[in-house]
Amino acid sequence: MSTLVTSFLAGMLFAVGLGLSGMTQPAKVVGFLDLTGRWDPSLACVMLGAIAVHAPAYRLIRRRSAPIFAAAFAIPTRRDFDLRLVGGAALFGIGWGLGGFCPGPAITSLPSGHTAVLLFVPAMVAGMYLHTLVEGLQVRRSGIVHPETVSRSPTLPPSPALQYRHDA
Amino acid sequence: MENFTPGASFLGGVLIGLSASLLLLCNGKIAGISGILGGLLRPVRDDTLWRVFFIAGLLAGGAILRLVSPQVFDIALTRSGEVFLLAGLLVGFGARLGSGCTSGHGVCGISRLSPRSLLATLIFMTAGIVTVYIVNTFFGGAL
Structure with a gap:
């Protein structure tokens, strides 16, 4: 129950931060990417500003053995580079430059009712869903078990699919 | 640089950093928006409701912003509906394939000096810069 309240509050704080920062204005985002103009x-x-707060906070928080309202930290552990990371980030960057929106500001902008957002957000969810489908196909073809299955069978070694589940 | 807003942008960033720290300290979760939203598309038991509440918080924050200062939702970008659709598809698919977006890689990942996040941020910034350069140089800034 407590985790739901803190999730909601964190979401609200995040949204207000995005609005104040200018991230919800696509023209401003594109202006930032317009390095040569x-x-x-x-x-x-x-x-x-975000890193100035979160980098030291992260170090302090990780001294705890567990978060306040949950059993354990869920933090990505992968350190390797792969084609998915590179290709995904490249596609993401192209979309970001085209529309001036990234996921947080786009969701935050939904209550504005602007047509651009009402088009962008469903397309973004569709893109995410498309990835979930492709990933599911690959998992089935390669025989890598789903993370849900792994967590129920402790004898299985951690699979790439399990690591993949923990996003940055 | 006539639109430069260092103070407001820095302060907004501080709030984003506080939010990410709150979520980590209380729930042990990373404030990566694409990961939080994407995780809802293949729900895992006991790992779904907090995502819904975080997204609801984003929307509530957006609703407050609309009431208090609707100008923060100024689009002011010359793009057709089709381009916004294509941009959304690329952002959604790319963020999931690359395991994160501006928040997960750019803020949370860099804060913990994750090499994957540093590389991802470098790549999506470069891709964005090249895209904007092409749009502005060859299409007059409008698509």
């Missing part, structure tokens, strides 16, 4: 460095300040 009329560059607006504002979004670098967003990252700077």
Whole structure:
């Protein structure tokens, strides 16, 4: 129950931060990416502000053996580079440059009712769903078990699918 | 640089960092929006409801912003509906394939010095810069 309240509050705080920072204005995002034109460095300040808080907080929080309301931390552990990471980030960047929206600001902008957002968000969810489908096909073909199955059978070694489940 | 808003952007970033820290400290979760949303598309037991509440929080925050300062939702970008659809598809698919987006890689991952997140951020920034360059140079900034 407590985790639901903190999730909601974190979501709200995140949204207000996005709005204040300028991330919900696609023209401003594109202005940041317009390095060779009329560059607006504002979004670098967003990252700077967020990392200035979260990097030290992360170190302090990880001194705890567990989070306050949950049994364990769920933090990605992979350190390898693969084609999925590179290709996924490239596709993401192209979409980001085209529309000026990334997932957080797009969801936050839904209550604005703007047509651009009402088109972007369902397409984004469709893109995510498409990935879930493709991933499911690959898992079935390669015989890698689903993470749900793994967690119920402790004798199986951790599969790539299990690691893959923990997103950044 | 006439639109530069360093103060507001930094402060907004601080709130984002606080949110990510709150979620980690209380729930042990990473505030990666594409991961939180994408996880709902293949639900796992006991790992779904918090995602719904986080997304609901984002929407509630968006609703508050609309009431208090609707100008933060200024689109001001010359793109057709089709381009927004294509952009959405690429962002959704790419974020899932690359295991994260601006928040998960760009903020949370870099904060813990994850090499994967550093590389992903470098790549999506570069891809975005090249895309905007092409749109502005060859299409006059409108698509």
